[in-house]
Amino acid sequence: MPVSGAETSFDAGNETLALDRKDLAILAELTTNARASHTELANKVGLSSTALARRQKALEDEGYIQAYQAALDLAQFGLTTTVLVRIALESQSDEALKAFEAEVVKCPSVVRCFLMSGTDDYILIVLARDIQDFERIHRTELSRLPRVARVQSSFALREIVNRAVPTVVFGEKR
Amino acid sequence: MPVSGAETSFDAGNETLALDRKDLAILAELTTNARASHTELANKVGLSSTALARRQKALEDEGYIQAYQAALDLAQFGLTTTVLVRIALESQSDEALKAFEAEVVKCPSVVRCFLMSGTDDYILIVLARDIQDFERIHRTELSRLPRVARVQSSFALREIVNRAVPTVVFGEKR
DNA sequence: TCAAGATGCGCGTTGGAGTCCCGAAGGAGA
């Protein structure tokens, strides 16, 4: 169900995606101001508030918008240190993977965890207050993970890019 | 400036942080429902809407809440492939770093970029539609970055954890 | 005991959200 006059469309998975530039403008704006009112958004996008409300609701119903969430300034909580952790398991058996994954989701300092191809290990992104704090995390969270053969940590000195959404999303249609 | 009766406090950088469990409950809830109304939040946290509004505004003014943003379902846009890219430069001179960083921020498919310690290289997180699409990104975005000596890519087979905020944040105070 | 700050209640105002209806634009089909 196209949200508006389908211009061109491309295949996304098994569904046909058809968003025009106004839909993308709505999404781009909501990515910045999730609490914007209908009228406010309507002015920025160039629609009436009625038309905008319809489109926004459609975007929500069709799942393009998953949620509205507040972005916290983690530095204000002292979490200024990002660590990339590479973890190799003793075995790549299904049971070992499951056991590891069941525990890693409980680690409170882990924000991302990927199972990687090739070397068949995991990459974690961990947030810590500082290096000493990471030592504690390593001791109390990471070293207690099951089936781990090797843990290798590297610290991020600086973050150059941090986007929630790749800019390519907002430029696909015109 | 404490938001409420300071219970205990800990040092965050150079600022003193004093959030009680109600502040943390507000933040936790807003992390999920950024569009929740004052009354709605007040009920969940156990405050009157007036008190809640004051605390929320304080949290915004003091920078704990950076923004309210819509979370898009990137899979709906076909971006189902996450790639970790490790890039080493020809030189670690300041000029080389600056030149590289000035270009990497322009890459539309890059969502994260860290300068890493130890090996002195960069780690990028790239979102692609599929492997073929990553080949295109590699060709049109990554290989055009300046001063690059080596590019090494590994694909994420699965994402086990994806949190915006480490759960540790909401459990620090009581 | 006193002062400062935080809470909660009640109020009035405002602004947003939702509904209904109509008009315009574009396609399909005879």
Place this chain on the structure above:
DNA sequence: TCTCCTTCGGGACTCCAACGCGCATCTTGA
């Protein structure tokens, strides 16, 4: 070419709830 039909946009209206203010009360800490 004409007409029907679908779809989207926009205006007007109503209703409800959110927001913000002021004041009295309570708690906390010095």
